[in-house]
Amino acid sequence: DVKVTQSSRYLVKRTGEKVFLECVQDMDHENMFWYRQDPGLGLRLIYFSYDVKMKEKGDIPEGYSVSREKKERFSLILESASTNQTSMYLCASSQGGSQGRRGTEAFFGQGTRLTVV
Amino acid sequence: QKEVEQDPGPLSVPEGAIVSLNCTYSNSAFQYFMWYRQYSRKGPELLMYTYSSGNKEDGRFTAQVDKSSKYISLFIRDSQPSDSATYLCAIEETSGSRLTFGEGTQLTVNP
Numbered sequence: 001d002v003k004v005t006q007s008s009r010y011l012v013k014r015t016g017e018k019v020f021l022e023c024v025q026d027m028d029h030e031n032m033f034w035y036r037q038d039p040g041l042g043l044r045l046i047y048f049s050y051d052v053k054m055k056e057k058g059d060i061p062e063g064y065s066v067s068r069e070k071k072e073r074f075s076l077i078l079e080s081a082s083t084n085q086t087s088m089y090l091c092a093s094s095q096g097g098s099q100g101r102r103g104t105e106a107f108f109g110q111g112t113r114l115t116v117v
Numbered sequence: 118q119k120e121v122e123q124d125p126g127p128l129s130v131p132e133g134a135i136v137s138l139n140c141t142y143s144n145s146a147f148q149y150f151m152w153y154r155q156y157s158r159k160g161p162e163l164l165m166y167t168y169s170s171g172n173k174e175d176g177r178f179t180a181q182v183d184k185s186s187k188y189i190s191l192f193i194r195d196s197q198p199s200d201s202a203t204y205l206c207a208i209e210e211t212s213g214s215r216l217t218f219g220e221g222t223q224l225t226v227n228p
Contacts, residue, residue, distance in 0.1 A: 004160070033215070040125065042220035043161075043205065058215070090160055104149070104209055106216055108160030 003027070006091050006109035013116050019078040021112055023091030030096025032074035033106065034058075034066065036087040043090065049074055050096060081116045088113050120144055123206055123219030132228050136193040140206035140219045143187065147217075150182050151207040152191045155221065161205055165191070196226045 007022035034046045045058030047066040092106040153161035167173045181190040206219040
């Protein structure tokens with residue numbers, strides 16, 4: 001059974017704190033992604049990584065950074081948490097490279113609901 | 118303008134109804150089209166994928182793509198209460214690259 005595991009389901013942090021969200025996948029996938037999901041805005045890509053130590057900005061990278069030191073682990077870092085970063089954060093992984101005509105199946109974790117007070 | 122537009126609903130239908138969910142997209146380079154289903158307090162899961170214009174059927178679900186109109190649809194026949202979820206369209210330019218998601222449509226099927 002494939003699995004993407006996020007370290008916390010719920011987190012409450014204070015404004016200005018440094019926050020780490022951890023994600024681990026056990027499928028040997030090359031690609032890993034961090035999204036945030038907000039009502040009315042849907043899923044928005046924050047950062048993604050195609051390989052170890054590689055990262056690319058998504059659509060809303062401001063205020064976030066990422067780390068991928070090992071293939072199975074992708075961390076999202078909020079350098080100084082702010083109330084507008086209160087959201088549901090979803091990590092996903094997918095197989096890299098061309099899958100022919102199949103399209104990418106991304107596997108998602110359960111999500112971390114972060115509240116910044 | 119968003120790259121992918123999806124009516125967020127909410128959509129409420131009686132059990133047994135035919136449901137139509139739709140997305141439009143702006144980038145003609147998109148080649149792969151997917152529908153994900155997300156149950157409450159869960160991450161999204163892939164429901165269907167297709168890469169060509171036309172219809173693809175899987176049980177009660179049919180995915181339809183019209184590349185000339187940049188329009189994709191998901192039809193659910195004989196809808197069941199267990200179909201109650203948020204449905205997200207997802208599109209990508211090349212296989213194995215990043216996905217661009219629609220906002221998601223929240224569907225409730227009433228017994």
